[in-house]
Amino acid sequence: MRKGLEVGEAQAIVLEATPVLGPETVVAPAALGRVLAEGVVSDRTLPPADCSAMDGFAVRASELAQASPARPVSLPVVFEVPAGGRAPRPLAPGEAARIFTGGPLPPGADTVVRQEDTEPAGGRVAIRVAPGLGDHVRPAGEDVREGDKILAAGIRLHAAHLGMLAALGRSVVAVRQRPRVAILSGGDELVEPDRSVAGGRIVASNSYSLAAQCREAGAEPVYLGIARDRPDEIERGLRAGLRCDVLLSSAGVSVGDHDHVRPVLEKLGCRLAFWGVRMKPGYPLAFGRLDAEGLPLVFGLPGNPVSAMVTFEQFVRPALLKMAGRVRVFRPVVEARLAEALQKPAGRLHFVRVELARRGAEILATPTGNQSSGVLRSMTEGTGLLVFAAEATRLEAGAVAKVQVLDDEFFAGAEPGI
């Protein structure tokens, strides 16, 4: 087991150890946001036949070359083709057919004239324009041809993909499984949020932050409750999570006398890959795997509320996204101008909670007060984590630094912006 890694080293070890989960088949509407596990090939052609893109009249363009508003050409309207219908017979020379958007072009017709360019009257239509050949006709296969590879394995499914799956008649689809994440809180002082905190007890709030972080990453949290600081309780809790893809314990991986999680993990066959990452908040992070198939991944997260959340961001979230088949597994990083000077000792990378705001073309990053790893409030007010490099000791006000953006909404606009 390695100790005291740099952040980047630790991230690389975690991702290297993280498998992409297998496929599962779900009903298509439930696949929104999931990653396609196999490509989709069309077994149909769309549109299935040449069809009208407008409401109007199906004609032969060559017969209307002389039509103009001054000298409209009048044709008999011999039948009607609704969207869901079909022509009763081919269109003979000199005839027109009423046609509606989506209606299949009758054999013999090659063009549609929009109804705005016509004047229907008593079984005939006067056509006031000379159409181009094929105007307002959607050719068969314009969108999709039978046998086309339509969606590639590995894409993340958005609304347009679900529309396409529906159009192709696919009601179910194979996607990557969502990781299931067991969460165990440890500590004699902890209670659930609905219980009394008399006598100095505190709420196991990490479980709730972590479960929400899982859901934000598209994973499914499985909350195992609170284990007292006793090996048997911790073992029972961790065993309940062994069938999940990831096991998170919060607190209990430090060096204290009461930290029973590490010995229990070892007893369960967990090989720890590292303990301790040179970052703040969040040094006492442990990572390992259970032996057999390498799953679950096991993260022993620090107990401080901010440390737990920040280590989740740096290590757990990318692993969960990779498991689900995602490729862009890291938060957006922007360059921001620092509103006030920061200093720290050299040695550990600090993630400084900042609020981000746009100032013209620039982004301003303002630290959100007390950066103690116990002060969750500064995390609730932050939209980003500013990266204060390990060996740096001072960042001046006005300096430009990299910031991980935690809130996707930061990029959205209160105005259309176009």
Place this chain on the structure above:
Amino acid sequence: MRKGLEVGEAQAIVLEATPVLGPETVVAPAALGRVLAEGVVSDRTLPPADCSAMDGFAVRASELAQASPARPVSLPVVFEVPAGGRAPRPLAPGEAARIFTGGPLPPGADTVVRQEDTEPAGGRVAIRVAPGLGDHVRPAGEDVREGDKILAAGIRLHAAHLGMLAALGRSVVAVRQRPRVAILSGGDELVEPDRSVAGGRIVASNSYSLAAQCREAGAEPVYLGIARDRPDEIERGLRAGLRCDVLLSSAGVSVGDHDHVRPVLEKLGCRLAFWGVRMKPGYPLAFGRLDAEGLPLVFGLPGNPVSAMVTFEQFVRPALLKMAGRVRVFRPVVEARLAEALQKPAGRLHFVRVELARRGAEILATPTGNQSSGVLRSMTEGTGLLVFAAEATRLEAGAVAKVQVLDDEFFAGAEPGI
């Protein structure tokens, strides 16, 4: 009713007509991503008492001013304070107490020495450093004080907020309601995706795209199925959606003989605010409200698959986000370099489906093939909509244009980037 509006005018009319929905109370974990409807004030102090931030020994700093590795100071360890416990009595001068992370500081103690800086032996501890007063002590109220305004109405709830709500003992929370969106597809040619398309029928795929777009916007779709092109079927369908917050019909708002939606809407008391927006795809968009309270908002979307999705993006999505209490209701807009020349007639703003890719500091936008409003496939391959202004007729290859980013993942990284 106005006709043929510019995109920006139409967006302003829609948002002006859109109310923010009322509050509802939900269990806190279900509030992730929702907008807080009322501020949260703490009724407790966190931490509730001065407590230890480390595993170590509670001491009086003044007694250890001379301690050093060469000359450690030895103190008797008179009791132990676990995290969930409390001190049996005050610490007398010359004493130390074993203390664990989160344990309340005994009266009389003012400082914690980390166990790494000590050598326990037989009921005593040798302290090798001279601590600063208050070292490793988290003062009572460092995070939250009773009466503090912790979360403001209007914020969107993320993981840290849910952790904070748990820490404050809040199991339920008041948030803005999620809009419910009724979706009706109209057309004699339409079938559901699991049915045969023999005879030129096509799947009502718009309903599936639109439902997914609703879910992406945090709204709840209520799919009303397919109505045939008959006034009674359309009326029955629309009536089923009248209690929703938004009513979407796809197709049926054009000028064709078979377009029964507008007359039915008028019969139901809908006042159309406008019909037609000078954009492509998507001209034939109708927008109005039912009379009484202004809800549901009614959007008659075009029938072409891309037109329906693009008008949803420009008009429906911002309205849904506003209803849910969001402020940044518009998609991110980036400047991108166009990979190939585009041209069009002056008159309508075109939204050109493009794939976005980073090229160093720049973003490259490549149109995704056939831009026909019937070609859903180009929408499945696009991550953005490039804005080709109404009066412009040509954009050269290499020109810089604004692009609405439809895929949040575009900003994420395949590498940590820090």
